[in-house]
Amino acid sequence: MQNILTNALLLILQLAITILTAPLIAGIIKKTKARIQNRRGPSILQPYADLTKLLKKEVVISENASWLFSFTPYLLIASTLVIVLLVPTVYAPLPFHWIGDIIAVAYFLALGRFFLALAGLDAASGFGGLGSSREMSIASIVEPAMMLSIFAVAVTAGSTNLSIVVRSLSTTPASIFNPSHILAFVALFIVTIAETGRIPVDNPETHLELTMIHEAMILEYSGRYLAFIEWAAQMKMVVFLSLLVNLFFPIGLATELSPAALGISVVAFVGKMTILAVGIALVESTNAKLRLFRVPDLLMTAFILALLSLILYFIIGA
């Protein structure tokens, strides 16, 4: 009975951390960017206000759209939440860690993207098609790069289950300083930038048709549906940052259930996440957006780095 209660509490903690801090991370990145550009910028709590406002607003649906357009926001949230159950944040192993692994995470991300890209085509708008086409093309390189870079870390633990991998890494910190891990980290960082639609791959703040990717795809969405899509995107950012944090710097992660360990873990997690968020803001501020057809070069770099890190592990071992 106590076991069930602990698991339920852990589950709620895991979901709450991601669902509730997701807008905050987005706010921190925005604020940091503004400060670097000598602006005051909106409050870091602004994304919460945006989401609440959007949740209250009416939804405008294109006359050309099919049921898929209204179905996608719900599916997107659902698939993102399944991912959240599988990617450890402050405690490993997660209660439901055995239902899936990193391959499931990658493919659930792909599931959300698949439907979002279809929804982009649904309204018959040129913008939507443009966004969908670009998003799927970029994803076709980013997705394998992501899987490979995580595999390179996962094989050290002999499992693709993220909770097991993270737990085993945090108990043997020496294995973190491994050449294949460094390559994998760089690859996964580039993947994070691309997957979350950041400069230099995509610009989350533009609505200029020449450059936009993700924003073009969701251009037809408004009101509550847009809130769901934005929220899912923010949660995706948290998922990627926790992957980076916990696969490469799992120091401080709670592996046993005591208030002290969990407390330390939450503090460490928030600290590491903030550092990474600031890092992403720095990358965004110091780089120009790449021309669309230069983007594949960057992504191919990530893909090759990830492949090299996996081969390196296979050849020289841990």
Added chain:
Amino acid sequence: MVFIPKRALANDAAIDRAKTGVNVGFILSLLGSLTGLLLSLSIVLSGHSLHVALPQTTPLGVMAFTIDQLSAFFLGTGSFLGAAISLYSLGYTPEYFHKRHVGLFILLYNTLFLTLDVLLSASNFVLFLFAWEVMSLTIYFLIVFEHDHAASRRAGFLYVVMSHIGTAILTVMILILFVQTGSFDFTILRNGSHHITLTLKSVIFLCTFAGFGIKAGIVPLHIWLPEAHPATPSNISALMSGVIIKTGIYGIVRVLFDLLGPGPMWWGILVLAVAVVSAVLGVLYALMEHDLKRLLAYHSIENIGIILMGVGAALLFNSTGNKTVAALALIAGLYHVLNHATFKGLLFLGAGSVVRATNTRNIEELGGLARKLPWTSAFFLVGAVAISALPPLNGFISEWLTFQALLLGFTSADLIVKLAVPVTVALLALTGALAAACFVKAYGITFLGMPRSSAADKAHESPRTMLAAMGVLALGCVVLGAIPGIALSALNPLSGSLLGVPMTNAVSLAGPTMMLSASPSTSMAPVLMLALLAGFAGLPIVAGLVMGGRLRSRIAKTWVCGIETLRPRMQYTATGFSKPIRLIFSAIYRARHEIEISEDVSPYFKPEIRYEVTMEHVFEEKLYKPAMRGVLSVARFGRRLQTGHIQSYLAYIFIILIVLLWATG
């Protein structure tokens, strides 16, 4: 073998024209398929093989059948799809009533099933090869069924040439086996094969892989496939792509695992290399294809590649002695056989429904069909999600198993394995991502947006039998994804017995959870994922209600920068959609563009722009065209001998006689 007489009966009934013929023919083939399904299920569940030897009617005593676990698995897969396709054909075939000889079609259809069943249950190579050849010829007639289309005739010719090259290679393989063991019978071959020298075994391996590979459609032997699949009526396309090309996989597994046993490591490496190239090139060519059925045909090449990744990894790990992982890899490959049959069958049937409604296969002329064909579009979407290996459907499960088998292979000490495995993993991941992009294009352009032609605008939904058949297959995609235990209960013992480790469960089940015996901490519970996905979809509904009350929505025009009306031509096209991928992989595509702009009044006002892109298919240009030129020049040389004068022929006979006397004396 209860179902064969029934099918023979169906052939007689097919002589009656039109509706009763169609009904009787397809209902009987439906019943035959269901019997086949029950039979293979009972063999799988009981674990006993079925042997039937008909009274000696031929000198070689060849009419002997054995349905063991391997046969039963392929027979079950074929019968399942066959049942769905027969149901579909009831509604689909009347389209041909006034155009074609339907009776002939039903005859060929049922002959195809008969030969398929004989092929999969034959217990010796004479019967096997006989069924193989009759099946190939039946397919040839089905490809040229719409013989007034030049494309069908060309596809048929290409098919029959490639198919016979394959049969010739297989005959060589079978004769080598016969010379070495003195028998065509599988049981004797299985026991006698370990006496064969390694060199000869390798020759047998190469013949097997090439001969069966032609049927399976591996790159570079695939060229017939994208021509033949679209040329046939859609129910036959589904059958060919779902079942017939899998007979190639059946042959490869039968000979390499069941009869020959473990070989050197390079066998596995070669199969993996071919598998990877097939998968990546298959999906890349599919991305550039705008003919819906050709697109699906290229995806068959891709999926044969994925199946062969499992089979190749099994060969590789079997030769390095890692039997548990080899069993896992074989399970992955064979599971994908079943899954591909289900979702590709579904997709071809869906394409058939689209073509029936719109009379075009060109997706650039479609669009908006989700409203006109709601059921077809929903079922096609299930197939598209499944083939893109997205969870929680069946394609994901078999790709997951393939990934796991490859990742667990790193324990091998050889450098070549250590390089081959990560590269295969990388390209499998790439294939999956590209397949998703391709099906966003295929589904999005065909079913979403606005209709791009009046044919698409006037489309009507298909009859209920067709929809029911697609529904069954769509359900199959969900069930085989959510409850993998169904397939694993057959595949665990099968892969164990093929690799000589009978009691190993490479993938064990604990409740709904799959666990790998090679890596105990890796697990997957697909049905829970499905449940969680459904449950979590409720969360945003609740969140919305709590934060903002009931959902208010309004229908409005799509935003098009203030232009008054949105026209279908303003939508993204399939060509436009896949352009970024064409640029990224330009080294592979070698695309040639042609842009023609006509100017009437001034350079600023262009009434017409013609844009054409052609892709160079590397193997056709660099392999087949030179080979064809070679054959033709040899033929031209040969023509000189054919003078037409009787005295020169007499001279030839005389010369040959002298040569023979000299050679034997």
